[in-house]
Amino acid sequence: NRPQPLPTDPKVHEWIESLDEESAKTLDWANVDVTLFGVPLSRSSISASGASENPHALRQAWKGFSTYNLDEEIDLSSLRVVDLGDVRQHVTDISICHQNIIQAMEAMRNHHPYTTPVAMGGDHSITAMLVKGWKKAHPEERIGILQLDTHFDLRSLEDHGPTNGTPIRNLIESGTIHGEDVYNIGLHGFFNARSLKEYADQAGVHYVTLKQARKKGVDKTVQEALSQLKQRVDTIYLTVDMDVLDIGAAPGAPASTPGGMQSDELFEAVRIAGQHPSVKAMDLVCLDPLRDVREATVKTGVHVMLSFLTGRIQRKG
Amino acid sequence: NRPQPLPTDPKVHEWIESLDEESAKTLDWANVDVTLFGVPLSRSSISASGASENPHALRQAWKGFSTYNLDEEIDLSSLRVVDLGDVRQHVTDISICHQNIIQAMEAMRNHHPYTTPVAMGGDHSITAMLVKGWKKAHPEERIGILQLDTHFDLRSLEDHGPTNGTPIRNLIESGTIHGEDVYNIGLHGFFNARSLKEYADQAGVHYVTLKQARKKGVDKTVQEALSQLKQRVDTIYLTVDMDVLDIGAAPGAPASTPGGMQSDELFEAVRIAGQHPSVKAMDLVCLDPLRDVREATVKTGVHVMLSFLTGRIQRKG
Amino acid sequence: NRPQPLPTDPKVHEWIESLDEESAKTLDWANVDVTLFGVPLSRSSISASGASENPHALRQAWKGFSTYNLDEEIDLSSLRVVDLGDVRQHVTDISICHQNIIQAMEAMRNHHPYTTPVAMGGDHSITAMLVKGWKKAHPEERIGILQLDTHFDLRSLEDHGPTNGTPIRNLIESGTIHGEDVYNIGLHGFFNARSLKEYADQAGVHYVTLKQARKKGVDKTVQEALSQLKQRVDTIYLTVDMDVLDIGAAPGAPASTPGGMQSDELFEAVRIAGQHPSVKAMDLVCLDPLRDVREATVKTGVHVMLSFLTGRIQRKG
Amino acid sequence: NRPQPLPTDPKVHEWIESLDEESAKTLDWANVDVTLFGVPLSRSSISASGASENPHALRQAWKGFSTYNLDEEIDLSSLRVVDLGDVRQHVTDISICHQNIIQAMEAMRNHHPYTTPVAMGGDHSITAMLVKGWKKAHPEERIGILQLDTHFDLRSLEDHGPTNGTPIRNLIESGTIHGEDVYNIGLHGFFNARSLKEYADQAGVHYVTLKQARKKGVDKTVQEALSQLKQRVDTIYLTVDMDVLDIGAAPGAPASTPGGMQSDELFEAVRIAGQHPSVKAMDLVCLDPLRDVREATVKTGVHVMLSFLTGRIQRKG
Amino acid sequence: NRPQPLPTDPKVHEWIESLDEESAKTLDWANVDVTLFGVPLSRSSISASGASENPHALRQAWKGFSTYNLDEEIDLSSLRVVDLGDVRQHVTDISICHQNIIQAMEAMRNHHPYTTPVAMGGDHSITAMLVKGWKKAHPEERIGILQLDTHFDLRSLEDHGPTNGTPIRNLIESGTIHGEDVYNIGLHGFFNARSLKEYADQAGVHYVTLKQARKKGVDKTVQEALSQLKQRVDTIYLTVDMDVLDIGAAPGAPASTPGGMQSDELFEAVRIAGQHPSVKAMDLVCLDPLRDVREATVKTGVHVMLSFLTGRIQRKG
Amino acid sequence: NRPQPLPTDPKVHEWIESLDEESAKTLDWANVDVTLFGVPLSRSSISASGASENPHALRQAWKGFSTYNLDEEIDLSSLRVVDLGDVRQHVTDISICHQNIIQAMEAMRNHHPYTTPVAMGGDHSITAMLVKGWKKAHPEERIGILQLDTHFDLRSLEDHGPTNGTPIRNLIESGTIHGEDVYNIGLHGFFNARSLKEYADQAGVHYVTLKQARKKGVDKTVQEALSQLKQRVDTIYLTVDMDVLDIGAAPGAPASTPGGMQSDELFEAVRIAGQHPSVKAMDLVCLDPLRDVREATVKTGVHVMLSFLTGRIQRKG
Ligand SMILES: [Ca+2]
Ligand SMILES: [Ca+2]
Ligand SMILES: [Ca+2]
Ligand SMILES: [Ca+2]
Ligand SMILES: [Ca+2]
Ligand SMILES: [Ca+2]
Ligand SMILES: [Ca+2]
Numbered sequence A, B, C, D, E, F: 001n002r003p004q005p006l007p008t009d010p011k012v013h014e015w016i017e018s019l020d021e022e023s024a025k026t027l028d029w030a031n032v033d034v035t036l037f038g039v040p041l042s043r044s045s046i047s048a049s050g051a052s053e054n055p056h057a058l059r060q061a062w063k064g065f066s067t068y069n070l071d072e073e074i075d076l077s078s079l080r081v082v083d084l085g086d087v088r089q090h091v092t093d094i095s096i097c098h099q100n101i102i103q104a105m106e107a108m109r110n111h112h113p114y115t116t117p118v119a120m121g122g123d124h125s126i127t128a129m130l131v132k133g134w135k136k137a138h139p140e141e142r143i144g145i146l147q148l149d150t151h152f153d154l155r156s157l158e159d160h161g162p163t164n165g166t167p168i169r170n171l172i173e174s175g176t177i178h179g180e181d182v183y184n185i186g187l188h189g190f191f192n193a194r195s196l197k198e199y200a201d202q203a204g205v206h207y208v209t210l211k212q213a214r215k216k217g218v219d220k221t222v223q224e225a226l227s228q229l230k231q232r233v234d235t236i237y238l239t240v241d242m243d244v245l246d247i248g249a250a251p252g253a254p255a256s257t258p259g260g261m262q263s264d265e266l267f268e269a270v271r272i273a274g275q276h277p278s279v280k281a282m283d284l285v286c287l288d289p290l291r292d293v294r295e296a297t298v299k300t301g302v303h304v305m306l307s308f309l310t311g312r313i314q315r316k317g
C-alpha cells in the first residue's frame, strides 16, 4: 500500500513513507525492512537539552539527502522504510514517558518482528527503555550493546532516577543485559568520573577509548567488538550518542567536547555495524537542534542513520 | 554577620550576600529585607526550555549593575538582601521538584516571615508551588496574583499535569486562590486558545490586554489592579513571565512573541508593584539564557528584579 | 470536503487546509474565504536574498499560533482558508517565473473569484506580477495599491529589469494602475534616491513618511489612505514589504533599517486594511528566514497575515 | 580637486571624498564643509572593546545609504564632506595615542578652521582628547558639551587613568571646560555609581534622565539644553555614546543596556543638535562591530552621522 | 605602471594591484602573471545563495594574509597579480550574465593571453561560461577539467537551465569538452542522484570519491589526475567548489556537508594543481559569506587562492 | 588548610582551591604542586581582543570537567592545585600591567619555588613578562621556550612596543633567553612575514611547521624538541597560543586560521610537555571567549590545561 511509485532519484523524504495511525494498521508489514520512530523526550536529561526537537529536525533535513550512497554505490530505496511518527510523551511525568517507550518497542517487536527499528531520540535515557521493550518481547534473547559515546552512562539510578547518564547501568542492574555484553567505543578526555570507570571494570563492561580505537582503526575496532559480541548474544543493539563527536563536528550535541570523533569515523563505524546480521535495532540520541550551528549536527544525524541503512543493505546472509 | 562593610558604590554582586547552608543558619534574619533563591526547574515546560540555567545566569550578570538607581535616586544597598542559593531539584521526578519548592517557600515563611521572598525561576510551573507554599505557611491569608504574561496559564492539569501552562488554573482549582483575585496584564496576539479565555471569564480572572493597558497607561493599569486586589486580599504575589516582553526585547524567553511589552514598560510595572505594601513576594520565570542574544534578556531579568527592589524601598507605610 | 472537523482550540496549521493539485480540483470553492499561496522567487532581488525560503518558513511557524485573537476577541477559524502551495518557479529564467505568477493570479481570479488571495513572497518583484494577473482577470477594474514599505519601489525597469526595486513603477508604466492610486506609508531615512521621490511626485504617487504617519497616528493614516483610495478605485491591493519594520524587529528582512516601524504598528495597520471591503488581496514580501534571529521575523510575518485575516472578519458589509 | 562629478543619486560612499596624505595637502579646504576622521582606539576601554574597528565598519556600511534624507527632503550631497582617514594609534602606549588625537584636532582647527570635524571613535576616552585639541587651537573659546550617554563618564582619573569612563571629568579637572557647561541626556537605570551622581551635582553638570527627557520630549529636551548652553559657551561639542541606545537597538555597543533610547529618538536628537550654529564638532563612540547582530548597530551609527549632517544643512544663519 | 614599490613584508591587499577600467587599458600586460576577477552571480543557484557577495568578501579578507608562504618558503610577491574587478551582471536576465562571463574570459584570453585567469565566483554555473569563453578564444585547444566538488554537476539543462548543478554537463553537451577529460575528486555521501552517477559513467567522466582519494592520498590522487589529463588535453581548468569541504570547515558554503574534505587537504590539492604547467586557469565557487561563521570559510577561500599561486611559482619549466 | 575533603569524583572546580589574599598567606605551600593565576591583559594586542576575559571564562568552564583522565587512567586530584586569582592590571598604562606580571612571577618563584606556575592569559605579550619574572628570580638559570603557535612572535619592539606579536623577540633582545633555545611548533600558512622567518634563522630560533611536524608525528616532534632543549637549558617554559589551532577548532582565538592544528594533536603535545621534568611553567594565551562559538574554544582551553597537568603526574623522576 505504498500510495504511488517513487520518483526517479528520490530524496530521502520522498522515499521514507510516513504513516499515520490508520495507515499503519492497514500496512502490509511483511514488506517493511526498517521502521523509524521518534522519541521526543529530553526532560530526563541531567543538563538542559532540547533533544526532544530532534525527530522533527531530522525529518525536515531529509530533503537535503539523496537515497543514493555514492561511496558504496548503493541505493537505499531498495529498502522499504516507514516512519511511524513519535512515541507519545507526557510533560510532567517522566515515568509515563519511559513506560510508553518500553511499550512502543515491545509492541513493535510483537506485531512487526521482521522490521529493524530505528529510534530517533530524545536523550540517552530512552535507550534503557527501548532495550527493555525488546527484552519484554524477546525474553529468551541475550542482548548486547554497541555504544558509541563519550560517556559510560553508568551513573547510579539512586542519584536522580533514570536520567540520560544511566541507561547502561539501568540495563545491567535490571538484569536486562550483562555488563560484559556492552562495548563502548569512543570514550575520551575528562568527561567520566573515576568511579564510573571502576564500575565498568567491575561489571565487565568492555570499552575502547577513542585514542585506542584510532591506533587500531575505528572501523576494525568496531568489527572486533561485533565479532566478540556475536559469540555471546542473540541481538546487538546499536546506540549512537551524538556527543561522541568532536564539538566542532557536533555543536548541537549538548555534551560534545573537544577531542571527540570526526564525522567520517562515525559514519564508517555505524555502516559497519549496519552490516552485521546481529545488529537488529539502532537509536540516535542527544542531538539538540536548538543549539546547532548551520544545521551541521542535524545533517550529521541524518547521515548517521543513512550510513546504518547502507550497511544493512550490504549485510550478507 | 555580614562579613565586611560594603565598598563605596557597590556592584550588585558585592551587595547581595550569598549564604551557604551553614551561614544561613547563623544569620540574624531580623535584619534581612529580601531573600532571593533560585528555582532551577524547567523540565516541566511544555516546549524545550533551559530556564533552569537562569538563576546562575542572573547571578553572573549582577556584576554589570550598580546598586544605585539613577532614575529614582535610590540606592538599593539600603536594603539587606541575601541569596539562599537554589532549591534542590530532582532530574526525573518532577513531582519531587514541585514538593521541594512548596516546602522551600513554606519553610521560608515559617522561619523568616519578615523577609520578602524573590524567586528566580525556572519555568512558570513553579509559581503554583511557591504560592501553595505560602498558603501552607499562612492558611488564613487570602492571596491575590498580579501576573505579567503573554499567556493566561490556565491550561487544564488533566492534559499534561502541572506544566508551565497551568499555574494559575492549578492555584484556582486547588482552592489556593480565587479566580477573581488574579489580575493578568500584558496578554496579546494569537497565543491563547479561545477556551482559555472562556475559562478565565468563567473563573472571574481579571485581565487587561497589552493594547488596553497601553491606552490607559501600563503604569496606571498596574496601579488600578493593585488597588482592586488590595480590597480583597491580604497578600499580593507578583509573577513576571519574561515572555510578556516583545521578542526583540527578550529573545531568550522561549515563548516571547512579536507585539509584546517593551522593557521600560515592564520595569515601571514591576517598580510600581514593588511600592505596594501588599506585594509580599515575587518571581521571575521563563528566561532561557541558552537562547539569549548578547545577554540582553538576562540583563533585562536582572533589571526587573532591581526595579522591584527599587519599588520596595519607595514603599510607604 | 474538509476531511475532518477542526479540533477545539486549533493551532493555525490545524486550521488552514493544505491542498494538493487533486484536492484543489474537487474542492467546493464557494465556501472558501481566503486562498494562500507561496511565491518562492527571490533571485530577482537586487541584493542577495533568501526570501524564496519564506513560504516554507511561514508554514512551519504556523504551529506556534492559535487561531484566536485575544486583542480583538475573534476566532479566525470562522474563516475557511486554504493553502494552494507554491507557484512553480524556474531557476534560471526569471521571466518564466514572472509569467507563472501572473497566470497564477489570473487563474485564481477567474476560477475562484470569491476568495481573497494572500500571497507569501518572495521578493517585491512579484507584486507587479500579481497585480497584473488581477488586472488580466478584471480588466475593467481600477486597482489601487496600499504599500507599507521603507522604499518607493519606483526604480526604472531599464536598469535591471523587473527587480524588487521596481514593482510600483512597473505597474504604473505598464498602465496597470495610475500613479495617484498608490499610497505608500512607512518611508523613512536615507534609503530612497532623490530621483525616485521626484518620480513619485510627478506620477502623483501618494506617500506618508513614518514620521508623518506617527504624528497623525499610523492607524489613522492607513484609514485615510483607504478612504481616499476607495473614492477612486474598485479594488485595493495591500502589499507589505517586511523591511518597513525596524531592523531590531525584522532582522530577517534583508533591507530593514534602523528607524523603521515597530511590529505592533504594522499589525494594526494591516488589520485596519483587512477591515476595508475594497481590500481584496494581499501579499507579504522580502522576508529572508536564512538571516533571521530566533525566528523573530518569521513569527512577525505570520502575525501580519493573521492580523489581516482578523481585520477581514471584522469587515462590515 | 574633487576628481569627477557625483553620479546622480549618489550613495554615501560615492559622495564622501576619501583623501590620502598627498591629496589632503593639495585640497582647496575653503570648500570643505565637514571633515570626517577615524579614531581607532579602544584599548583604553575599561571592559574589552573592539570599537577600534568601528571607523572601518562605518565606511564599509556607507554604500547602503543614499545621500537623500526623505523625511527632511534634504540632499546631503550639497555639503562637501571629506574623509581624512584614521588618526595614527600606538599599540602599547595609550598616552601616545591620546597625544596624537589631541594634536590631530589641534592641527585640523589650525589649518582648516572652517570645516566641521566629525570623529568616528573609538571609545569615549577620545572625547577628552578631541576637546583638549580644540581648546589648544582656540584657547579663548568657552566650550560646552552635549553628551548623549547612558553614563556620566565622571570616574576619577586616579583609578585607571584616562579610560572611557572618565572623559567628562578629565575635561573638567583639566580646566578645559566648566562642569556647568556639560549637558548629559539619556542616563537611566542602574549603570552609574551614586558617587558619580554626587560628583555631577557638585560640579554643576546638567543631566536629564531618559525618563525625564521623554516626559518633555527628547527633541525638546535637546533644544532646551542647546539654548541654555548657547547662553554661556562659544562652541558646543556633541558627543554620542552609542550605548545610550537600548540593547535591542544597539547590540554592538558593549555597554548598551535594556531600557535605553530608541534609534529614532537618537536620530532626532542628533539632527536637532546639527541644526544649532554653535554645535561645531561631533563624535560617535563605543560601537564595537565585532559584537554586532546583522550590522544593526553599525547601520545605526551611520544613520546618526547622517542625521547630524542633515541638521547641519538645516542650520539657519 | 605599478604606482609605487611594494612595502617590505606586504600583506596580500598591498601586493595585488586593483585596476579600474582606465588603468587596465594602459597597463603593460607583458609583466602580469595572474589576473583575478570577480563573477558576482549566484541568482542561478538552485537553492538560495549569497555567493554573489564572495568576491567582495575575499578582497576584504586579503589584509589578514601575508604574501609569504612559510610552509613552502615562497614569497608570492614575486608574481605580479592584478585584480580587474567584477564582471558586470544583470539582475533579472541570467542569460545576459552568462554571456557577459563568456565574453569576459574570451576577451581576457584574446588580449592578455600570457596571464593566468583566476575567477572568484559566484556559483558553479559560471564555470561553464568561463570555459566556453576560453574555448572561443582558443578553439583549437582541447580542455580538461579538474573539479574538486561534493557533486558531479551533471544535472540536465532541460530541468532548470544552466544552474549551478549543470556546468560540467553543459560543457560536455555543448561540445566544449569531452566527458573523459573531466576528473572530479572529492565526491562523497548521499548528495548525488544515482542517475547522475550513471550519466558520469556513460560520458566517461573520471571521478574519485574522497574516501578513495584518501586511501591513495589526496595529493597523489590529484597528481595522477593531472598526469592522465596532460596526456590528452592542452589546457587544464581547475574548478574548486567550496562545498567539497566538510561543513565544519566551510559553514559558509551553502551545500557543504558532513564527511567532506579538510581544509589542509584542499590547500595541498590546489597547490599541486598550481604546479602543473597545463593548469592555465582556476575558479573558486559557491562560497556565501552571508552564512559564514567567524569568516572561517572566507579565510579558507583566500587560502585556497594563495595555495594555487604558491603552486604556480613552484611550477617547473 | 584545605577546608574540607574533596567529594568523590570531583569536578575540576571542586578540586582546584581558590585562594584570596588572606588564605594565600596562611597556606602551607609545601604541599602545593601547581599554582594557577589569571593574567587578564589583552589591550596589548595588535588587533582587538577580549582575551582579558579568558581567565574568568576558563574558571566558569571547570565545572564541565571531571578530574579523571580516562585516556591515561589518571586522576588529577592527586595533585594539589591552587588558584591565586588574577594579576592586577591597569586600564590605560600597559607598562604597569607588564611590570605587575613580571613581579607576580618573580614573587611566586621567590616565595613558592616548589610549585609549577600555570598562567591563564591574556594575550601573548604576557609571556615575555612571565619569563622575565622567572629570570629575575632565577638569574642563574638558562631558560628555553617550547612555543605552540601559528606565529613566530618575533616582531620588532620598535614598531609598537611589547605587543602580542613580540614576546619571543623581546626575550631574545633583552638577553633573557638565547634564540637557539626557542622551539616553535605549529607554524603554517601565510601568517608570518618573510622578514620574521629571516630573523628567526639569524637568531637561531628552531621551528617546525605543522606540515613537517605531522610527517614525523606531532608527538614525536615535541619530544625531540624537549630532548634537544634539555641538553642546553635548565628550565623549559611552555607557551600555548590557542591560535595554533585550526579556526574550526578554535573560533574564539582571534587569529586562528584554516589549516591549523587539531585539538587532539594539541592535547597530546601539551601532555608530553607536561611529562618532561624540565618543563617548569606554562601559559595559555590568545583565547577570546567573547568570539567563541558554543564555548568550544574555552572548553578546549580547559582541556589543554588539564592535559598539561596529566603529563605532570606522568612525569618520571
Ligand atoms: Ca550517553
Ligand atoms: Ca554522552
Ligand atoms: Ca506563563
Ligand atoms: Ca507566558
Ligand atoms: Ca519594496
Ligand atoms: Ca523595501
Ligand atoms: Ca560614555
Ligand SMILES: [Ca+2]
Pocket: D149, D150, D151, D241, D243, D244, D255, D286
Ligand atoms: Ca556610556
Ligand SMILES: [Ca+2]
Pocket: E124, E149, E151, E153, E164, E241
Ligand atoms: Ca559544484
Ligand SMILES: [Ca+2]
Pocket: E149, E150, E151, E241, E243, E244, E255, E286
Ligand atoms: Ca558542489
Ligand SMILES: [Ca+2]
Pocket: F149, F150, F151, F241, F243, F244, F255, F286
Ligand atoms: Ca599566534
Ligand SMILES: [Ca+2]
Pocket: F124, F149, F151, F153, F164, F241
Ligand atoms: Ca603568539
